[in-house]
Amino acid sequence: MRFSERIQGIEASGIRKLFESAGPGAVNLGLGQPDYDTPAHIKEAAIVALREGKTGYTPNAGIPELRAAICEKLRRENGLTYRPEQLIVTAGASEALHLLMQVLVRDGDRVLVPDPGFVSYAALATVAGGKPVGIPADTTLHTDVEKAKELLDGATVMVLNSPSNPTGAVEPEESIRALVEYAADRGVTVLSDEVYEHLTYGKSHVSAARFGENVITVNATSKTYAMTGWRVGFLAAPEEVVDQAMKVHQYCQACATSIAQYAAVAAYTGDQSPVAEMRREYQARRDLMYEGFTRLGIYFPIPEGAFYMFVPFGRQLTERVISKGVVIVPGEAFGRNAKEYARLCYATSRENIAEALHRIGQAVAE
Ligand SMILES: Cc1ncc(COP(=O)(O)O)c(C=O)c1O
Structure with missing residues (x-):
């Protein structure tokens, strides 16, 4: 078989390989997904739909109830x-990102x-x-806005991700506004990508689309509602973009899974208290892990969102x-600029976090 240059230009995700190779006694801080089950009322909606x-098949763009709920x-x-x-x-934020790259690049x-x-x-x-082309982070692991500005000339697309995977940084409103405005000036x-919008600890999330018409919003039920396996996300964009993206979507996906869409309606319109509960617990786990590192003499800026520590x-x-x-995931999985870092996901039990810290303490002592 001959393979396309495009597909040979990328490698399979190293994170999944790590996940699959973890031994039986391992504490897994590798894969980034909630350790919660989907809230009961959301599951119930799928069962009723079933x-x-x-x-x-549903309409290609999604069932009208869900699109109304997302609006x-x-x-x-x-x-x-x-x-x-x-x-x-x-089918998740992943498909939305794929469609948009196909359409815009x-x-x-x-x-x-x-x-x-x-x-x-x-x-x-x-x-x-x-x-x-990588936009570097500054020493606090937030987007280096000045460097981003320099890179914008001649670019087509700029991806923003706040709260960030893998750093947990939440960009301040002034950075997001500046980045969107610079991008608009240069036709970018x-x-x-706002999939972690609800997981912020003491900082507020601001949607980039507030600041310009040149912004497309990508989001999903995956992280907010502990629904990674349901595969429901969305893109929100000017209609001309939607018209183009629909062509790829209808040929490669047709529609997101029907019953998962009904579950997503319940997620967006139903009781939001599980989201707040999960956020509180993630914050407690973040604090537990961060204190553990401080005790080990490992200092770095405290992550403000998502469920990662870099x-x-x-x-x-x-x-x-x-x-x-x-x-844990070595930093090089996330680009060229972070080889000296590792990503730890704290969407796991407090017991697992304590055990991981114990083992990390042993590794540090050695
Ligand atoms: C920043 C970011 N965007 C998108 C995704 C993919 O989301 P989905 O599972 O909805 O495709 C992830 C999953 O880890 C993520 O971390």
Whole structure:
């Protein structure tokens, strides 16, 4: 078989490989997903849909109830006004990112992605024929706005991700506004990936689309409602973008899973208290882990969001920690700029966090 250059230009995600290779006694801080079950009322909505036989194709863009619920969510939580025609319900945020890269990126285009940043951005830009260019973080692990500004000339797309995977940084409003405005001046489209919007600890999330027409919002039920396996996300964009993205979506996906869409309606319109509960628990776990590092003499800025800690271990300690049976992700998985870091996901029990800290303490002592 011959394979396309585009597909050979990317590698399989190292994170999944790590996850699959973890031994039986390992504490897994590798994969970034909630350790919660989906709230009961959301599961119930899917069960009802299943019983009612709502098992056929849905409209390509998603069921009208869900698009209406998402419009209402965007108004209520994000201060954004969208019409249902400006939305496509996708198989998770991942599909939305893929569609947008396919639609916006031409061969050889420069696509600015956070570095360190979520593994998919550079890969999806490459598959679309683009050339990913990393936007560095500053010493506090927030986007270096001045550096981003310098990179914008001649770029097509800039990806923003606040709260960030892998750093946990929440960008301040003034940075987001400045980045969107600089991008608009240079004709660059901003993709704002807001999947961790509800996981912030003492900082507020601000949607980039508040500051310009050149912003496309990507979000999902995955992290907010502990629904990673249901595969429901969306993109919200100007209609001309939706028209183009729909072409890829209808040929490769047709629609998001029918019963998962009904579950998502319950998620966005139902009781939001599980979201607050999960956020409180993640914050307690963050504090537990951060205090553990302080006791070990490992200092770094406290992450303000998501459920990751990006720790300056250096490579030797990263390897030693992994050899102690703590699955963590070496920083190089997230780009070129973070080789001396490792990502730890604290969406796991307090017991697991305590055990991981114990083993990390042993690795440090050695
Ligand atoms: C920043 C970011 N965006 C998107 C995704 C993918 O989300 P989904 O599961 O909805 O495709 C992830 C998953 O880890 C993520 O961390």
